[in-house]
Amino acid sequence: MYLPDFDYHSPESLDEALSLLAGLGSGAKVLAGGTDLLHKMKQGDLAPEALVSLKGLDELKGINYVEGRGVVIGALSTQNDILYSEVLAKKYPSVSHAAKKMASNQIRHLGTVGGNIVNAVPSADLPPILIALGATITLASTSGKREMALEDFFVEPASSVIEEGEILTEVAIPDGGFTGSSYHKFGLRRSGALAVVGVAVSARVENGVIQEARIVCASSAPKVIRAPKAEEFITGKTSAPDTLAELQAIVESEVRPRDSIRGSAEYRRNLAGVLAKRALIDAVESGHGIHAED
Amino acid sequence: MSINTKIIGRSVPRIDGRDKVTGAAKYTGDIKFPNMLFGKILTSPHAHARIISIDTSAAEALPGVKAVITHKDVPDIKYGISPARWDENIFCIDKVRFVGDKVAAVACTDEETCYKALKLIKVEYEVLPAVLDFRKAMDAGMPQVHDEYPKNINVEIHQEFGDIEKAFKEAHLVRTDAFLGNRAYQSPIEPHSATSLWDGDKLTVYSSTQSPHYFQYYIAREFGMDMGNVRVVKPYVGGGFGGKMEPTGLEFAGAVLAKLTGRPVRMFFDRHEMFAHNRGRHAQYMEITTGVTKDGKILGAHSNFMMDGGAYTSLGIATAYYAGALLPLTYEFDHYKFDLFRLYTNLPACGAQRGHGAPQPKYAFESHLDNVATELGIDPMDIRILNARRPETVTPNDFAIHSCELTQCLTRARIISNWDAKKKEGGMPKGHGIGVSTGSFVSGAGYPIYRTDLPHSAVVIKVNEDGTSATLYTGAPDIGQGSDTVLCQMAAEAMGFHYEKMKIIAADTETCPMDLGAYASRLTLMTGAACKSAGEEIKKSLLEMASSMLHLPPDDLECEDAIIYSKSRDGKALTFQEVARKHFVLKGPLIGKGSYNPPKLGGKFKGSPVGTSPAYSFGVQVGEVKIDEETGEIEAVGFWDVHDCGTVVNPRLLHGQVHGALSMGMGESVWEEVLFDDEGRIKNPDLANYRILTALDMPPVESEIVESYEDIAPWGVKEIGEGSTNPTMGCFSNAIYDAMGVRVYSLPLSYEKVWRALKEKREREHGGKE
Structure with missing residues (x-):
């Protein structure tokens, strides 16, 4: 071709x-x-x-911690830049982990975080964990810059609110109230597999009680979505087994997957619930770190 | 029996290793000629349609297009594996029979123009209803894929050996299970390609092929040429696995385009076209019935199969016979019935894929046998040991088995996998399961791929004039499996020479003696036998020469490690080099010749040749899996493979074959399936959605061999390449069953199917309680 x-x-x-x-x-x-x-x-x-x-634009590269803004990721950062970033390893290993689960090493050397977002495919691996952490993005054009929550960026498959003439320049993860986060991806092999479903969870936990949580699902609807009922349900609770079983059922009721060659809607619905439960456990128990199994 | 060898049994480095890892190796698609054109084939977008008209004028008018051809420009002689089923034309004439059927071809100054030119060929079709489900292909009112084959029946087999009714009557338990297989594709990393050029009346084709001889035969036949005027050369090949056994159309079309333009033409498939051309694994529907005693002894078995053949016969008649013929190899029983229909559908034709016909039936039989064992309360390992074939036995379908160490393989696999401890209550962590499965395969087919009395393999060894090296000339194609290395080891062994001083020229029909090709796991035994004869002839000539130089009788001389020495007198010795040089000076070229023909094999019934072989390998796989109950995800925790493959020529290559076969078998077990939409178009013709395994997916593998010697074979060797694919699918099926108590009755045993089976089991149990 x-x-x-x-x-x-x-x-x-x-x-x-x-x-x-x-x-x-x-x-x-x-x-x-x-x-x-x-x-x-x-x-x-x-x-x-x-x-x-954009290859020559060094100003869009680099992953840095900026006081007052949090972790700022240049849009041209490759997936491997994210995977091997010392800043992220310290602050949000969960983001590096999401990058590690993407494609294959060769493709991770090329693919960028900006591209992963702007393409707006519902199976993208970076948006869920970034949305869970409350990330914002900056869109630049000749008439200036605008900043928005990443969560508000997507419209439907391959469609977003980006306008003609705009370039996504950076992603920022604000210092926030989340004490833990995690991304669980379900792929059909260990490398070079798109997400059948991916779920990111962030949580603010005090004394074992979840004060606030975000549950973000990929490959579960025409765009990356949050599960607001599940988030509301878990707030004020602990990660006790019965609670998690209920959470799983709520997430299953909130996602809207379709049948595809990677899995039936019914199967993906189940996976979203299971992964949400597992990601929540990690976010509660392992902070932003990486769960031992991975 | 142990044998005293110097080179056989050593893991010498591959003769092509350096070229391959440095990138110096040239594959067919790397070969360039001055003035070369590029060619591509136009294929059908419809599963079944009548061709009303083809207009090539717009394509011809495109700058850079040098030739456009259709069926009008090529011979209309049908080809295929056997005269009764020659059903394929170079280009479709009246109808297209699957999405991907070949309609026309172009030759252009560059690749990009080819793609543009293909779009400019206007073909008017009348779309016809299509046969997409092989299980309905025989139904009344279904469209006919080929008018000559009523009810879409391509092959029909009904064989009975012994008295199956009597066996079932005497059985304590008669059980039937039904299984459905998947369409899998070989997915060699190197795409098919062929470069054709003419010199007067002589055609040379460089081709990515598993059988230069078979291609030479069919190209000559299609164009009415003498075989001597067709030269087929195989450069390095990046994998075949059965998919490069038969002409692809690239050779035929390329030859015609090169003739018309007077320029060399390189033809090639891209990945999508590889999937469309296919010739991969047949999907089979398999009903297995066995009758067993209370103790689990199999008295008789009935295989009742249907196969999805796709639009053409391809090698499928052999696949069909193999499917049932090889099943009685691993277990002893006297009564066997085998029924099969291979059906035409409007899908890409299926052919030979590693293990040819045998792996899916083996999956069915091994899964069924575990069901039987469960019903009788017998350990799966015990029921296999009880029924395991013994050496010097004959199968009900008249295959003579000589060496067979299956029991030893089972016993050894039981030990190294820690089977007994793991099978105890709590012997494995929750979610883990362990399964066992056996396999067996031919070490070369007993009869040639097309009717001929030519030898199956022939080689020449020429010792080079100064005696410092020797070159092996063989038609045998190394397609990555390592035959160039192994055959040089065998030649050097027979000559008493050094492997490191061997050169090889292989798989060129003009410079090498013929060989039927790399299929049916045949080269080590068959071409190896020819190498042994040729090497021994050289040694004999050398010893005679040395006899006159040393004034000692030839009987007193031996040649080992390139030294010719007296067995009786110390200090009387000459080097291989000086004797070989002397031979050339006094007697001319030092040449050894060898050829191999198998003995007469098999019974006298219809189809009896398929499955015959001078020798059979036997193997056992044990697999441990871990199942995620909530998602159905299957993790292969560990695999243990124990093989009886006779004498091992090169242990490292052998274990490499086991690993490779296991990786292919695992892919077919759990991950791989070619999917079609309701118009017969492939939904996943790429390596993103047709998921072959990655290195990260491979479990730890322990590969062992048991001591075995095959009297009928050179140095006691047998096969390894294909047989090790046979047990894998059954092994996964049984391990999953052991882990979860649920059986998935169709391949691939995907995560979703396992999840669904578990869910249904939970619902059943839950329902039972309420």
């Missing part, structure tokens, strides 16, 4: 990239790692007139 013909632009600064995009209009696409975009182009699903490559 071959790429269709297109114009290739390689700006050297974000400003230049934004002006280029503004000038090129709807025929242009932003190229970061290319692991999704180039594949779609080769398959004939997309045929943009122009690609604006």
Whole structure:
């Protein structure tokens, strides 16, 4: 399979990239790692007139802790950058762990966090844990920057609120009240497998009681979704077995998966409940750390 | 029996290892010629349709397109495995029979133009109703895939040996279980390709093939050429597993395009096209009935099978016979009945895949045997030991078994897997289960792939003029399994030479003597036998030469480690090198020749040749799995494989074959299945959604061999490559059953199916209590 013909632009600064995009209009696409975009182009699903490559934009790289903003992840950070980040290893190993579960080593060297978000596929592995941790994203255009909760970004499969001319520049995980977080992915083999279901949970626990929790499910609905009833249910409770069984049932009732070649809707519904329960246990018992089994 | 060998039995490094790990190895798709064109085949988008018209004019007008061909430009001679079932044309003439059936081809100055040109060929179709479910293919009113085969029956087998009715009447228990297999695809990492070029009337085809000879035969036949004018060369091959046994169309189309344009043409499949061409594992519906005594002794068995053949015969008639013929190998019983229908469907044709026909029936039989054992309250290991085949026995379908150490394999597997301790109450952690399964396979087919009286293997060894090296010329294709290495070991052993000084030129129909190819796990025994004869001829010539140089009788001389010495007198010795050189000076080239023909094998009934072999391997696998009760996820915790494969030529390569076979078998057991939509299109023609195993999915594997010697074979060798795939699916099925108390009756034994079976079991138990 071959790429269709297109114009290739390689700006050297974000400003230049934004002006280029503004000038090129709807025929242009932003190229970061290319692991999704180039594949779609080769398959004939997309045929943009122009690609604006972000590869030269060092300002979009790097994972740093910024006082007052939290952990700031440049949109061009690759999945392996996230996996091997010392900052994340210290603050949120759960995020590194989600990256580790993605694709294969070769693809993790290319694929970026920005691409993983902007593609807006419901099976993406990074958005659930980032949403669970309350991450915000920054979208830049020639008319300025806007910041929003990642949670509000997705609309439906392959669709988000990003506007023409905008580039996602960074993701920030604010210092927050969560004492623990975890992402559980269910794939059909140990490498190179898309999530049949993925669930991230974050929790603020005091004296064993869950004060606040977020339960975020991937591959469970047309977009990455939270499970508000389950979150409400668990608030004020402990992770006792009976409670968890009830939680599992509530999550199952909240997700809206469909049948696919990776699993029936019924099976995925079950998986969402099971993974939510397991991720919650980890978030309560292991902080942001990684559960021993993984 | 132990044998005294110098090179056989050593894990010498692969002769092609350095080339492969450094990337120096050239595969078919790497070979370039000046002025070379690129070619691709246009395939059908419909499962079943009549071709109304084909318009190639727009494609021909595209700059860079050098030729466009359809059925009008090629011979209309049908081909296939046997004359009664030649059912395939180079290009479809009146109908297309599956999504992917070949319609036309282009040759262009570059690859990209090929894809553009294919889109410009306009084919008008009248879409016909399709047969997509093989289990309904015989039903009244179903469309006909081929007019010549009523009720879509491609192959029908009914065999009975002994008296099955009597056996069942005398049995304490007669039990029937039914199982459904999956369509699996070999998924070699190297895609198929072929590069064709002409020099006057002579055609040369470089091809990614498992059998240069078979390709040469069929190419010559299609084009009415003398075989001597067709040269097929196999460069390095990145895996075949049965999928590169038969012509793909790339060779035929490439030959015609190269002739028309006067330029070399490289043809190739991309991954999607590989899946569409297929020739992978047949999905089978399998009913197994056995009658057993109270103690678990099998008295008789009945296999009643249906096979999804796809649109063409491919190698499927052999697959069909193998499916039932190999089942009586591992257990002794006198009465056996085998019924089978291989059915045409409008899906890609199925063919030979590692273990050819045997693995799915083995899954069914081994799962069934565990059900029988459970019903009788017998340990699965015990019921197998009780029924295990013994050496020097004959199967009900007339296969003569010589060496057979199956009981020893079972006993050893029992020990190294810690079977007895694990089977005790609480012997394993919760969620764990352990299963056992056996397998057996031919060490080469007793009869050739097409009717011929040519020898099955032939080799020439030439000692090079100064005596410092020797070259083995063999038609045997190394497709990654390591035959180049093993055959050089065997040649060097027979000559009394050094492996490190062997060179090999292989799998080129012009420079090498013929060999039927890499299939039916045949090369170590059959081509090995030819190597032994050729090497011994060289040794004999050398000893005669040395006899005159040392003035000693040849009987007193021996050659080992490249030294010729006197057995009776110390100090009387010459080097291989000086004697070989002297031979060349005084007597001309030092050449050894060898060829191999199997003895007459098998019975006299219809289909009796399929499954015959000079020798059979036997093996046992024990697998321990851990099941996640909430998700059905299966983790392979450990595998133990114990094999009787006769004398081992190269232990490291042998264990590599066991690991590789296990990984393929595991994939087919749990993960792999080619899926189709309701119009016959493949839903997962890629390696993301057709999930072969990754290295991370492999469990720890202990691979052992038992002492065994096959009298009929050179140095006592037998096969390993295919047989080790046979037990795996049954092993998984039984381990899952042991862990969960539920049986999944269809392959693959996917996580979701295990989860569903567990859920249904819980619901049953819950319902029972209320």
